[in-house]
Amino acid sequence: MNKLTVIFIALASLLSLPQLMFCQENQDDPLAGAIQQVRDADIKGDFKLYMRNHSLFERLISAEPENHTAKYYLAYTEFKLFQMKQANVKVDVSKYYDSAVDICKELIEKKQLDAEAKIVLAGLYMMRLSENQMEAMSLMPEIFKLLDEAEAMPGKHPRAAIIRGIMLLNVPEMFGGSIDKAIDNFLKAISIFENGDKENPVVWGYQEAYAWLGQSYVKKNQINEAKQTYMKVLEIAPDYAWVKYVLLPALDKENKN
Amino acid sequence: MKIVFKIFFLMLITVLPVTAQTKVNIKGKVTDGTNPVAYTSVFIQNSTDGATTDENGEYSFFTKKKGQITVIVSMVGYNKFQKVIFIEKEKEIILDAVIEEIAVKMSGVVVTASAYGTAKEKGVVLDSKDVYTTPGGAADLFQSLKTLPGVTPVSESAQLYVRGGDPLETVTLIDQASMYHPYTFESSYGGLFSSLNTATIKGIFFSSGGFSAKYGNALSGVLDVETLGNPENSSYQLNLSMANGEVSANIPITDALGIRVDARQTFTKPIFLLNGGGDDLTVTPVSSDANILINYKYSQTGRLKLSAFITTDKEGVNIEMPEYNGEFNGKAVNGFLALQNIDMLSAAAVIKTSLSLNIYDNTWKLGILDINQKDYNYKFRSDLEITLSKNMRINTGAEIERRITDYTGVIPAEDYDMRPDGEGDEINARLKGSRIGGYAEFEMLNLFGFEKTTASFGLRGDYIPELNLSWLNPRMSLGYKLDEFTALALGLGIFGQLPDTRLFAAVDGNPNLKPMKAEHAILSFSRKIGEQEELRLETYYKNYEDLPLENEITNYDNGGYGYAKGIDFIFKTNNFFGIEGWFSYGIMDSKRFWMDYDEFTNSSYNITHNLTIVAKYSLTDSWQIGVNCKLASGRPYTPVIGSIYHADTKVYEPVYGPTNSEKYQPYKRIDLRILHIFRLFNKYTSVFYIEGLNIFNFRNLFGYTYSKDYSSKKEVESYFGRRMLVLGMSVNL
Numbered sequence: 001m002n003k004l005t006v007i008f009i010a011l012a013s014l015l016s017l018p019q020l021m022f023c024q025e026n027q028d029d030p031l032a033g034a035i036q037q038v039r040d041a042d043i044k045g046d047f048k049l050y051m052r053n054h055s056l057f058e059r060l061i062s063a064e065p066e067n068h069t070a071k072y073y074l075a076y077t078e079f080k081l082f083q084m085k086q087a088n089v090k091v092d093v094s095k096y097y098d099s100a101v102d103i104c105k106e107l108i109e110k111k112q113l114d115a116e117a118k119i120v121l122a123g124l125y126m127m128r129l130s131e132n133q134m135e136a137m138s139l140m141p142e143i144f145k146l147l148d149e150a151e152a153m154p155g156k157h158p159r160a161a162i163i164r165g166i167m168l169l170n171v172p173e174m175f176g177g178s179i180d181k182a183i184d185n186f187l188k189a190i191s192i193f194e195n196g197d198k199e200n201p202v203v204w205g206y207q208e209a210y211a212w213l214g215q216s217y218v219k220k221n222q223i224n225e226a227k228q229t230y231m232k233v234l235e236i237a238p239d240y241a242w243v244k245y246v247l248l249p250a251l252d253k254e255n256k257n
Numbered sequence: 258m259k260i261v262f263k264i265f266f267l268m269l270i271t272v273l274p275v276t277a278q279t280k281v282n283i284k285g286k287v288t289d290g291t292n293p294v295a296y297t298s299v300f301i302q303n304s305t306d307g308a309t310t311d312e313n314g315e316y317s318f319f320t321k322k323k324g325q326i327t328v329i330v331s332m333v334g335y336n337k338f339q340k341v342i343f344i345e346k347e348k349e350i351i352l353d354a355v356i357e358e359i360a361v362k363m364s365g366v367v368v369t370a371s372a373y374g375t376a377k378e379k380g381v382v383l384d385s386k387d388v389y390t391t392p393g394g395a396a397d398l399f400q401s402l403k404t405l406p407g408v409t410p411v412s413e414s415a416q417l418y419v420r421g422g423d424p425l426e427t428v429t430l431i432d433q434a435s436m437y438h439p440y441t442f443e444s445s446y447g448g449l450f451s452s453l454n455t456a457t458i459k460g461i462f463f464s465s466g467g468f469s470a471k472y473g474n475a476l477s478g479v480l481d482v483e484t485l486g487n488p489e490n491s492s493y494q495l496n497l498s499m500a501n502g503e504v505s506a507n508i509p510i511t512d513a514l515g516i517r518v519d520a521r522q523t524f525t526k527p528i529f530l531l532n533g534g535g536d537d538l539t540v541t542p543v544s545s546d547a548n549i550l551i552n553y554k555y556s557q558t559g560r561l562k563l564s565a566f567i568t569t570d571k572e573g574v575n576i577e578m579p580e581y582n583g584e585f586n587g588k589a590v591n592g593f594l595a596l597q598n599i600d601m602l603s604a605a606a607v608i609k610t611s612l613s614l615n616i617y618d619n620t621w622k623l624g625i626l627d628i629n630q631k632d633y634n635y636k637f638r639s640d641l642e643i644t645l646s647k648n649m650r651i652n653t654g655a656e657i658e659r660r661i662t663d664y665t666g667v668i669p670a671e672d673y674d675m676r677p678d679g680e681g682d683e684i685n686a687r688l689k690g691s692r693i694g695g696y697a698e699f700e701m702l703n704l705f706g707f708e709k710t711t712a713s714f715g716l717r718g719d720y721i722p723e724l725n726l727s728w729l730n731p732r733m734s735l736g737y738k739l740d741e742f743t744a745l746a747l748g749l750g751i752f753g754q755l756p757d758t759r760l761f762a763a764v765d766g767n768p769n770l771k772p773m774k775a776e777h778a779i780l781s782f783s784r785k786i787g788e789q790e791e792l793r794l795e796t797y798y799k800n801y802e803d804l805p806l807e808n809e810i811t812n813y814d815n816g817g818y819g820y821a822k823g824i825d826f827i828f829k830t831n832n833f834f835g836i837e838g839w840f841s842y843g844i845m846d847s848k849r850f851w852m853d854y855d856e857f858t859n860s861s862y863n864i865t866h867n868l869t870i871v872a873k874y875s876l877t878d879s880w881q882i883g884v885n886c887k888l889a890s891g892r893p894y895t896p897v898i899g900s901i902y903h904a905d906t907k908v909y910e911p912v913y914g915p916t917n918s919e920k921y922q923p924y925k926r927i928d929l930r931i932l933h934i935f936r937l938f939n940k941y942t943s944v945f946y947i948e949g950l951n952i953f954n955f956r957n958l959f960g961y962t963y964s965k966d967y968s969s970k971k972e973v974e975s976y977f978g979r980r981m982l983v984l985g986m987s988v989n990l
Binding site: 030048051052054055056058059060062063078092095096099125139140141142172173176177 | 877
């Protein structure tokens with residue numbers, strides 16, 4: 001092959017590169033990409049990323065109005081944004097609560113990803129409960145009812161165990177709270193994740209289960225177990241911001257004191 | 258070589274048109290009219306082509322679509338923007354969008370003095386959890402408000418004596434409707450508990466002075482109550498204690514319609530059986546109340562709320578008086594009905610309108626006294642909030658109120674002779690009048706460009722057509738945020754209020770009385786310490802003019818005057834070494850010359866020192882202990898220094914010393930509550946509590962009774978002031 005031939009081929013390759021890239025983009029599953037970005041946002045705890053993902057899922061639903069997975073993730077993203085209320089972000093994220101509840105109820109009614117929608121709805125009620133404990137009497141039974149219903153449905157539901165665990169961890173013992181039972185639930189969730197929950201299009205929760213398990217150990221004053229748990233999750237996700245920058249430093253600080 | 262060229266040209270032919278097709282760049286900026294809106298979705302309808310705006314509101318994306326497309330701009334909380342465009346050969350399309358907020362809000366809150374409430378940004382937080390868990394407070398809103406500085410414990414009653422003011426100087430609003438008798442068991446000592454059921458309350462705003470122009474016909478304080486909205490889930494509750502039994506249900510009927518009902522019966526007999534002290538009671542105090550709240554969300558932004566309740570109570574007690582020992586009987590019915598509509602007129606305008614009716618029927622009997630009061634209050638009120646920008650809002654509104662009060666029966670000719678065969682005056686009076694009020698108020702952040710400042714300037718006017726009386730009250734509040742957690746506030750204003758309706762009676766009052774007037778000046782320092790603690794220190798001066806004063810010719814005139822000045826301090830915590838509660842202290846000096854006072858002297862509510870500590874501590878997850886300590890200076894009273902014998906009626910008339918020249922002993926009380934939360938039958942969340950009221954049985958006097966010739970006196974205690982033990986339980990189904 002002479003030099004001219006090589007130049008021609010190189011030029012042709014360069015000219016065709018955008019086309020090849022475009023084809024590649026089209027071939028990719030945009031939903032899968034979006035879900036991956038949700039996980040990135042979860043790991044980084046990044047408000048801006050959640051907002052971008054929100055926009056992304058809105059677009060996916062615009063392109064395919066009956067895309068229930070996208071709807072589920074839109075609700076999940078809004079759930080996470082609503083959680084950021086406590087982080088004092090500049091945007092009024094409280095408005096996402098109603099929207100997320102509506103989407104979850106729609107999915108439950110249509111029996112689409114309804115078990116997972118029930119779990120997110122339970123999570124939303126849990127957040128509301130944390131804001132106004134006067135509603136405990138009506139919301140708490142509803143949260144546990146949703147989780148029971150979700151777990152009674154076919155499939156594995158590690159996220160139901162996580163939300164149940166968070167409830168059990170934070171609710172006073174007199175209301176049925178229990179650190180030990182919370183730990184059991186987080187361990188159950190981790191076990192499901194580690195033994196495969198691959199058929200489920202919903203992927204969040206693995207790192208969160210570890211983070212909450214660590215906090216449970218802190219609450220039991222089992223500092224070594226807590227530290228090991230945090231280290232373990234950082235092995236799985238080295239950039240998991242919540243553990244790396246919040247929980248672990250707080251544990252270290254407490255240890256020093 | 259030819260083959261290579263062929264391949265090259267083939268690739269060129271296939272690639273070039275496609276790459277040219279994909280290069281349509283749509284970009285622009287999204288704003289709300291003035292400011293950029295970040296994180297907004299901009300996309301082509303029915304496709305995934307789109308982008309998110311950056312922090313400058315700018316976006317950019319590429320699409321290969323041709324022809325007619327619809328671009329959508331979407332952000333939760335904003336109206337959706339849609340634009341149809343046509344793409345032909347353009348390589349770049351610039352599309353700016355303006356989206357409107359569905360509900361435009363100010364970007365902060367105007368700092369005001371002396372405010373308490375459920376909204377944490379509007380003052381020191383006092384929410385329904387505080388009301389429920391205040392030991393000794395019987396989960397009663399008014400009893401809990403009495404633990405705040407500036408609200409003095411003049412008696413065991415629930416009435417609010419705010420910064421040296423008479424209880425009538427504090428107005429109570431429920432969903433915009435006025436309520437002039439918000440107490441049960443009203444007697445000359447005042448009402449014992451609130452007519453409002455705490456279970457129906459969503460939010461409260463309480464101000465002990467310097468309040469907004471929104472509130473009229475109140476000299477000293479405001480209690481503004483918002484009832485609950487639609488229940489999210491069905492829930493049922495049973496409460497049973499030695500003092501009452503209660504059932505309540507919250508039922509969402511549809512997504513838009515919900516109902517809350519509550520019925521409660523108090524029965525104090527078990528308390529007296531256990532604790533004693535009820536020997537003088539001929540009818541142990543009992544009350545019944547029923548509440549209903551119906552909410553209907555008729556549109557995305559509008560909702561109708563119907564709130565209604567009826568309360569009945571009765572009590573009977575033997576009373577010793579110098580001239581006569583007899584039985585006092587009191588009974589009352591209080592009915593309330595309000596229909597409220599809340600809707601948005603536009604993204605920036607919220608309107609709240611209420612129509613209400615409150616009927617109060619009360620009878621007191623003691624010896625010759627046999628008086629019935631019927632009070633009808635009809636009211637229309639509308640409030641409009643218009644957010645002009647992120648930094649400015651105008652609040653305006655109007656109210657029309659018609660009040661008719663009937664007094665019928667017999668009252669003693671002389672208040673020292675209550676004997677059944679004593680001389681009495683028949684009363685059959687109807688007092689009626691209307692009040693038309695209106696206000697406008699500007700709320701501003703960053704006043705005149707000065708960052709960290711907030712201000713509100715308001716003006717309200719009230720007009721009484723029957724008396725052709727009107728008054729204008731300017732009010733203002735200036736705030737300066739030293740930092741995110743620390744603020745200074747200055748409140749100034751003039752406050753007008755009509756005297757008590759009974760003083761307008763033609764026979765023993767004066768139908769031509771003018772409104773009373775108070776001028777408030779308050780300086781406040783507040784600081785939030787993290788999420789857990791907050792404190793506030795305030796100093797105030799309140800000047801009274803045109804107070805009703807007895808005179809020989811017209812019975813009453815407006816020659817009275819007075820002042821109240823003092824310092825209030827509160828420190829509230831959610832976790833101070835595990836303790837939740839508040840410490841409040843007020844020091845006050847209040848003098849008046851009004852009503853039957855013979856000189857300018859201590860007001861009857863001049864409680865110099867007022868200290869309250871409310872502390873709750875969780876012993877375990879299921880046991881909580883709480884304590885409510887109150888220590889206050891004694892209340893002034895007018896001593897009897899002698900008597901005159903009237904041979905014709907064979908009764909002694911007391912001769913009083915200087916008005917309020919003596920004081921009762923200091924008021925002391927410590928209430929304790931132990932609370933246990935558990936799961937009944939491992940299913941129903943339940944609360945069991947033991948409450949010890951005045952556990953050290955401190956003697957707190959509320960008056961003296963005298964011998965027949967007033968030569969000796971005997972102390973009188975409140976029936977609910979002595980040591981008592983109350984057990985109760987609540988089950989949530």
